[in-house]
Amino acid sequence: MTTAPMTTAPITTAPMSAARLTTPPRTLRLNQADNVLIAVDSLPAGTALAEGLVALRHVQKGHKIAAAPIGSGEAIRKFGQIIGFAGVDIAAGDWVHEHNVRMQEFARDYAFASEAKPESGLLPGEAPATFEGFRRADGRVGTRNYIGILSSVNCSATVAEFIADAVTRSGMLDAYPNIDGVVAFTHGTGCGMGAKGEEFDILARTQWGYASHPNFAAVLLVGLGCEVFQIGRLKKEYGIVEGPHFQSLTIQETGGTRKSIEAGVAKIREMLPAANAVHRETVPASELVLALQCGGSDGYSGLTANPALGAAVDLLVRHGGTAILSETPEIFGAEHLLTRRAESEAVGRKIVDLIDWWTDYAARSGGELNNNPSPGNKAGGLTTILEKSLGAVAKGGTSTLRGVYRYAERIDRHGFVYMDTPGYDPVAATGQVAGGANVLCFTTGRGSAYGCKPTPSIKLATNSDLFARMEEDMDINCGDVLDGVSIEEKGREIFQMVLDIASGRRSKSELLGYGRNEFVPWQIGAVM
Amino acid sequence: MTTAPMTTAPITTAPMSAARLTTPPRTLRLNQADNVLIAVDSLPAGTALAEGLVALRHVQKGHKIAAAPIGSGEAIRKFGQIIGFAGVDIAAGDWVHEHNVRMQEFARDYAFASEAKPESGLLPGEAPATFEGFRRADGRVGTRNYIGILSSVNCSATVAEFIADAVTRSGMLDAYPNIDGVVAFTHGTGCGMGAKGEEFDILARTQWGYASHPNFAAVLLVGLGCEVFQIGRLKKEYGIVEGPHFQSLTIQETGGTRKSIEAGVAKIREMLPAANAVHRETVPASELVLALQCGGSDGYSGLTANPALGAAVDLLVRHGGTAILSETPEIFGAEHLLTRRAESEAVGRKIVDLIDWWTDYAARSGGELNNNPSPGNKAGGLTTILEKSLGAVAKGGTSTLRGVYRYAERIDRHGFVYMDTPGYDPVAATGQVAGGANVLCFTTGRGSAYGCKPTPSIKLATNSDLFARMEEDMDINCGDVLDGVSIEEKGREIFQMVLDIASGRRSKSELLGYGRNEFVPWQIGAVM
Ligand SMILES: [Ca+2]
Ligand SMILES: [Ca+2]
Ligand SMILES: [Ca+2]
Ligand SMILES: [Ca+2]
Ligand SMILES: [Ca+2]
Incomplete structure (x- = not known):
């Protein structure tokens, strides 16, 4: 070793x-x-x-x-x-x-697939891990049972929220205890954007990724009518047929705000009995799709929480589950670690292509991939960009890289995979959830306030000071790694909490009520 | 004539x-x-x-x-x-x-300032128009009296909303009837962005434009702590001193979500007595700063509502008031109308510079200033981009162009002015409100669902069918221009409603409760 x-x-x-x-x-x-x-x-x-x-x-x-x-x-x-x-x-x-x-340019040898290895599977005598989840009609497993109200464009955000508020305040949910809530997911885009190309496709993948997510029993998509992001086009491109799990309406066709709220509430009311008729059942840990995030990093991120999360990922993968590493600008300079772990050269080359795309995108946008250690990072002991990126990649563990996905693309492989996203936390996590993540682990050193719906988010503090200061927000203290707790031990603790939270135990950010404002689809193009 | x-x-x-x-x-x-x-x-x-x-x-x-x-x-x-x-x-x-x-390239003669003319002032015997407004300490006049809770970054959006919700639900506002409400303004950016340049400056201008807006009695700005958009830097750059009208807190310094909500509620509670101690007084119409918007245009926009709004703008300017035309991608091709009306060549050249910037920006972003009539526009009778843009400019009336402003820049001139914004409605209106707009007129043919806080928005339907279909959302029907109502008559009706709404009468979108989700600062750069 x-x-x-x-x-x-x-x-x-x-x-x-x-x-x-x-x-x-x-x-x-x-x-x-x-x-x-x-x-x-x-x-x-x-x-x-x-x-x-x-x-x-x-x-x-x-x-x-x-x-x-x-x-x-x-x-x-x-x-x-x-x-x-x-x-x-x-x-x-x-x-x-x-x-x-x-620093000097040195030939970072991509050595594609040189460190790929067959998944070891369970160790002798190791019991397969399970959790209690909701098995959906398409075979996927949910860890929560929400009804979602999506908006196609900012212009329908208020109506979407008002429908959710009206349902929630009405008391009609009292009769349906298996529903975790009716939640609106609004955003600032959907018009003033290109009607073709990656810009449109990203929003389409994100919306349909949420609409079809196993943590939703049903979804209502609310549009305005004249926006660039047309609901009719989304339905056509994804072959969506409206039914008990997916409904839509537009404000212009329905005749304005008040009528749309009424119509939306009526549609939700119809969805409730079927949405409530679910139960948790024991399913293998291989049904977990774990999103990996870090935000508000500090000098300890790469020493404690990130490697501990990496150990949990290795465990999860051994049990047949899936983990998604992301945040391309934050792995900049450490891409050779992933190319070596790629299961094939083709998979590894996709990582290199992403780095090339981001380099070009940043230049075009008049910015730079400025992941150089900030003055604060340097004061904390980080010397080079490589050192910083290596700390970020640590949360991905050591398993073979099985696939590389576009932002918000449906994850269809088990094992350790990569999804291209920006580093900005809510945008990155939105893509991972759209891809099907049904549980999320988020490491933070400064104290991120992130939480997520419909996917529960577990917060890992990198240091004990932070954990003490924000204990109501943090689920696990990884700072005790510096006091002698081993990375393996910490990884097992994280893995167990992932199973517990997936089974219905509430994470700290869920108890606090986070998740309505953290849906932020990636806006890749210019606002026109 | x-x-x-x-x-x-x-x-x-x-x-x-x-x-x-x-x-x-x-x-x-x-x-x-x-x-x-x-x-x-x-x-x-x-x-x-x-x-x-x-x-x-x-x-x-x-x-x-x-x-x-x-x-x-x-x-x-x-x-x-x-x-x-x-x-x-x-x-x-x-x-x-x-x-x-x-279409052919033809020399559109900018003829800078050739049509500038002294403002006529009131006609003989015409009484100066007035409204009932809130005179603030800095001399500006508000038309509403809100308390705002701003968020520096998406990571503090949930805490900002929870503070507003906690105050609103507590009943503590019952004792303060002169306060229109405590409202959170959240957004998706503030981190994963450049820390310098126009990208940062736009957000800073927007935030401080809102924080200092005369429609707010007081503002609380909530941050996370480790975001790119640092509250401390904002305060330093704008010389902001915290006091009864502006307070801030960060979640990381305060010790997490629950403590931050408590601290925020306590700060708001302290602001309430002074915020309530205001009264409306009669002020001249010259204190109005009117934002001009159109969205969901149709073939009638350029024939009815836009020219009628233009007539109202001419009236307002005659009374010494200010009107802001915006949405640069939507005036593309009609810029020579504005250069001719500019008060000087220097002001007119700024319009040309904006068009050049947008042409370059669109190209860099892989898009184009695609304001060409859409298939729907063409079916409605619009033949060329010029024809469409001329219809958009019509809502700016005929007065001399007194200034050209950057997005969210404080408007400091009376008369007809221009502010650079994208065409996308919530982003455009957010810039205008940040610039100081205290009332807003929005023309729509398809039926926009826009509404605004803290600035009341008046919705003008371009056609009678839309007005009948969405009467609960529309304040004025301009479709009757096609039945013989003159543009001048319609302009007077709009101007009178502007005075009434500025004086406290609720617009349709206010009655419906719009305005929390329509704060969308312009994100000009790449999300990293
Ligand atoms: Ca959102
Ligand atoms: Ca991040
Ligand atoms: Ca919201
Ligand atoms: Ca918003
Ligand atoms: Ca517009």
């Missing part, structure tokens, strides 16, 4: 937390191949450390210290991966950061 | 509507200089018409008929303006449309 990616490498903290107060400051080794350690605590100059090291100068919490001499021009390795090159000779015990590290 | 733009040209319908059933089908002349008339009714071949014409073949409702012989290559004039050129010799009484009209 010495060359394995970080997420399965044993994390050794030295010394153990029980002895914390009386022993030297702690360091963290992420991978056996690394020539740097991470300062878990602040390291004063002269401190004796693990592995026989002595800190040659003060090294701040979260920063790197050389575990061995590194000659000028030699690679700096963290996570077992190159994150940069020594700019000068670096002595063992010296601080490693911007001042003595440089 | 024979060369005056259409909005002041007498609209003659022949014959009058009283005799409708027993007389030949009606036609409409928009300007004395025109060589086409508009078929108000369907004109069968052989029908004897006004001006001694006979229809040479069937001409559909809304289409054009030649009022005189037009030689091949001669200009086709409608609204007194060139809308295209005869592709063949066209006889008087013939149908004029795509089959015999062609």
Whole structure:
């Protein structure tokens, strides 16, 4: 296992937390191949450390210290991966950061599919994991049972919300306890946009991805009538036939706002009995489609929550489930990790194509793929873009990459897959949910306030301070990895919570009521 | 007045509507200089018409008929303006449309400032118009008295809404009858965007334009903490000092969702007494800043509601008020009308610069300024892009153009001004309201469902069918212009309603409750 990616490498903290107060400051080794350690605590100059090291100068919490001499021009390795090159000779015990590290173009060998491996399946004696889900007519499994009200365009957002409010306030849901709620999903686009091409297709995939999502018992799509995003065209392109699970109306055909609200409420009322006639049944964990997100990252994201989530993903994949890594601008520079894990060169090349597309898109838009460590990142100890991106990829675990999907595209493979999305959290998660994600794990270091409907979102804090400060928002504290809890142990805890939440236990963000405002389809083109 | 733009040209319908059933089908002349008339009714071949014409073949409702012989290559004039050129010799009484009209590049003479004229001021004996408004500390006048809760980023949208909901449900507003409501304004952006340049500046102008809007007694801005759109930076750049009219909080500093809702509700509670201590007073119409919008246009937009709104704008400007025309992609091709009315070449050149910017922006975004008449437009009788754009510009009346503003920029001139916005209604109107618009008029032929907070929106139907079908949504029927009501008369009716609504009368969209979902800041750059 010495060359394995970080997420399965044993994390050794030295010394153990029980002895914390009386022993030297702690360091963290992420991978056996690394020539740097991470300062878990602040390291004063002269401190004796693990592995026989002595800190040659003060090294701040979260920063790197050389575990061995590194000659000028030699690679700096963290996570077992190159994150940069020594700019000068670096002595063992010296601080490693911007001042003595440089980036250089180096041939990142895509080595397509070189690390692909057959899924191991369950270990000997390991019981197949299950959860309690809603089996739908199309065979897919839901983890929640909502009725959704979608809007084709911003112009129908208010009517969509008013229908949801009217149903909710009426008390008519009281008779249908198996329905989790009637929720409007509004957005700012749907007109003033191109009527053809990827711009339109993205919105169509997103809308139909939601409308057909297994976490909805039924969906009502509300339009205005004259918008670019025509409901009739959506129905034609996706072969949608209206019935008990999908209905639509437009405000212009219905005769205005009040009549549309009445008509919408009447349609929902008709949907309620069938929507309520469901029950949870025991299904295998292979029915889980887990969306992976991180937002408001900090220096600990790549050390605690992301690798722990990666360990949970490896577990899930071993049980036959699916996990979706996304946020292309945030993996920039670490794409070779994914190409190597791709099941084939064809799958790996799709990752490279995405990076090329984003590079071009950013240039055209007058921006840049500016994932360089921010001043805050640097202060926290991140030296290079590679180091940052490697931390983001860590939440994807180590399994073989089985497919690469467009934004909001229906996921149709089991195992570890990739979906192209922006890095901006609500937009990224909207694409993953449209793709069929029925549970979501979100790591955060600064304290994201994200929550999702219809897919429950589990929030993983990267550090114990954040967890203490925002405990009402955070489901799991991964900060204790720095106190000696192993990544594997944390991964099992996350996996178990995924099963529990999928089975109906409410996540913190669900209890708080999040999820109506976090539906944000990707707007890829110009607003005209 | 024979060369005056259409909005002041007498609209003659022949014959009058009283005799409708027993007389030949009606036609409409928009300007004395025109060589086409508009078929108000369907004109069968052989029908004897006004001006001694006979229809040479069937001409559909809304289409054009030649009022005189037009030689091949001669200009086709409608609204007194060139809308295209005869592709063949066209006889008087013939149908004029795509089959015999062609576009050609022709030197549209910008003739900067050639039609600028001093504002006439009130006519002899004309009483200055007034309304009942809220005079604010900075001297500006509000037409409503809301408390706003803004969100810096999508990640704080849910907390912003929950604060508004908690205050509204608590009943604490009952003691403060002068407050129109506590309303959250959420949006999908604020992160995953560039931290510098026009992209950031647009959002900053929009947020501060709302936060300082005279229709708000006070505003609370809610942030997450780690977003690109930093509240601290906004405050610094605009020199904002927190006080009774503006407060902010971030979720991360406050310690999570529940504590932030509590803190927000407490802040609002403190704002209520001062927010309630206001009264309406009589103020001159010169304090009105009227936003002009059209959406869901039809073949009648340019014939009825838009010129009638233009007449109201001319009235308002005569009374010293301000009107904002916008929606640059929708005036494409008619920019020479505005350059001529500009008060100076410098002001006129800004219009040309906007057209150049949009042409480039559309190309970079892989789109085009595709304002060409759609198949639906063409079926309705619109032949060329010019004809369509001229109809859109008609709602700006004929007054001198006093200034050209960036999106969401504070309007600081009286009279007729222009603000650059996309054509998409909620985005365009959000910019105008941020600029200070305290009342809004919105023309629609298909039946838009738009409404606005904190600025009341008045909806003008372009045709009587729409008005009958969506009367609960429409404030004024401009369709009766085709039955003989003059444009001037309709303009006076609109102006009077603007004064009434500004004084506190509720518009239809206000009564229906619109305005929470229609805040959509312009997202000009790529989502990263
Ligand atoms: Ca939304
Ligand atoms: Ca993210
Ligand atoms: Ca909303
Ligand atoms: Ca909004
Ligand atoms: Ca428009």
